[in-house]
Amino acid sequence: MITLGVPSKGRLMEKTFQWFSSRGIEMRRTGSDRDYGAEVAGMPVDLRLMSAGEIPRELASGRLHLGVTGSDLVQERIPAWDQAVEILAEMGFGHADLIIAVPAWWVDVRTLDDLDAVAADFRATHGQRLRIATKYHRLVRDFLRDAGVADYRLVDSQGATEGTVAHGTAEAIADITSTGETLRANHLAILEDGMIHRSEATLFRSRAAQWNESTRAALHKFEEQLRNAG
């Protein structure tokens, strides 16, 4: 028996069920809409409906053998993620881009190079670092370090991040966007080279979970089904 965690709510759950269903693996909820019981027909798989945000942690600890969640969440929440999990399938839905955006009226800032220069000016003028609001601290920090951007500071924003600039709590943001509409409505513009990560729903295998003869056999059967149908 292997454990598989999938998102417990909304479109992400529906799309996940559809994705597996189209590959001949039927998942269904047991009981009412309100409890989180679920099962996989005819497979040695223990299905668990969970918050998508908790699936990375469960994969990293090895309590889940497999899990479906956004690649952004895995890369943000698991240190050295590629040593902790393996990508089995990119599932082709749940697309969202983690990007850096600045006020649209900053007509002189179109690239990270500009952002870095303005961060230096900003610090000299205002006596504080240029603030970037985000909840993706690790991904943003690594990205900006690689790009050689200095003199900024991340401020934590767990929601309504696009509003932080207008509210005066940040100068720029790093957030997930799918269509860019919310950004435009908040008078923000994406930097040309400000794409940090293209996220999509992904099926991961935990390297830390217990892999013995029986769980390996179960995984084999599961993968076989995905391959044959896919």
Place this chain on the structure above:
Amino acid sequence: MTQKSDIRAEAEALQAIFAGAVPVEAPMLVSADTLLDLYGEDIRGRAFTTHDPDRGELMLRPDFTVPVVQMHMESGAEPARYTYLGEVFRMQDAGSGRPTEYLQLGYEVFDREAPLAADAEVFALMLKALGDLPVRAVTGDIGILLAAIEALRTIPARKAALRRHVWRPRRFRALLDRFTGVGKSAKGRADYLKTAEEKGLAAMIAQAGPPIGLRTTDEMSARLDRLRAEAAADPIDATEAEMLVSLLKTKTPLSEAGAALQNIAVDLPGLEPALEVFATRVRALREAGVPVDDIPYDASYGRTQMEYYDGFVFGILGPQPGQPPLATGGRYDALTRQLGDGREIPAVGGVIRPEQVHAVREGLA
């Protein structure tokens, strides 16, 4: 497994060499704001952060330098020599297996009168403390790099950009190439300048969106002036840029470094004053008993470490490659300026990692 008490005993024995200094203690919890302001966001990947309901975000001290400088700036007499011994806390990469808490034994000198002698004193003491072990030392001088940038014949904005990125070698090189005209120019820059010329900045802004955020239109038009000046400025002379690059690659024994740098200064005349300082320091090191014929000067040493060193830097390494140095240190005058609220004092110091020293000693036994 080495006992913690053995490492502490090692540390206390080593501390005897700093007997002339005032022993000081420092708080373990340091304001995250102060550290973030000094080191930037990268410190979050290196220090443990915690939270206090009254004081806000705090970090477990990643080193003693900041608390000791703060203490000195508030209440210290001059000149001052301090020593300390205690744990520091460092977050490590996942799976690296490196320790997240370890002892640091330090020695810091705040002295206005004879900074070069102080450089030599700190380094000589560290070498002496570890002198019975198979160690090799390396030195550098961030001051030479900053002086070489200053010596370039170009506009101040370019020097400031290079100075700011001296600690990020890849970015530094890209900027230098751009300023010499061999690298890529800044993307979209020419278009921006052209549109601003034709339409005017105010019209561009009005069309783009409401002026949200703290940055002002004055700041933007000041930057536009600088960008115009930069676009009009001649590229940095190719020979000068070449000299800067070969300076960065210089590796030679300390006793011969002066001559090697003199060759470079032929094409970068502004470098002379920094070279005089360098030569005086080499003399001071020799007088302090440092074997300057055997110890290398590596121009780029210290470039990828924390940004606060701005002069002489050194490391003392054990026989095993890939292990953390047994001791590191350097001059950090600018840090005292940043923490000093308008005051400053020349400062140099170094730390020993007793558990690394102990490991080397055990390896010998």
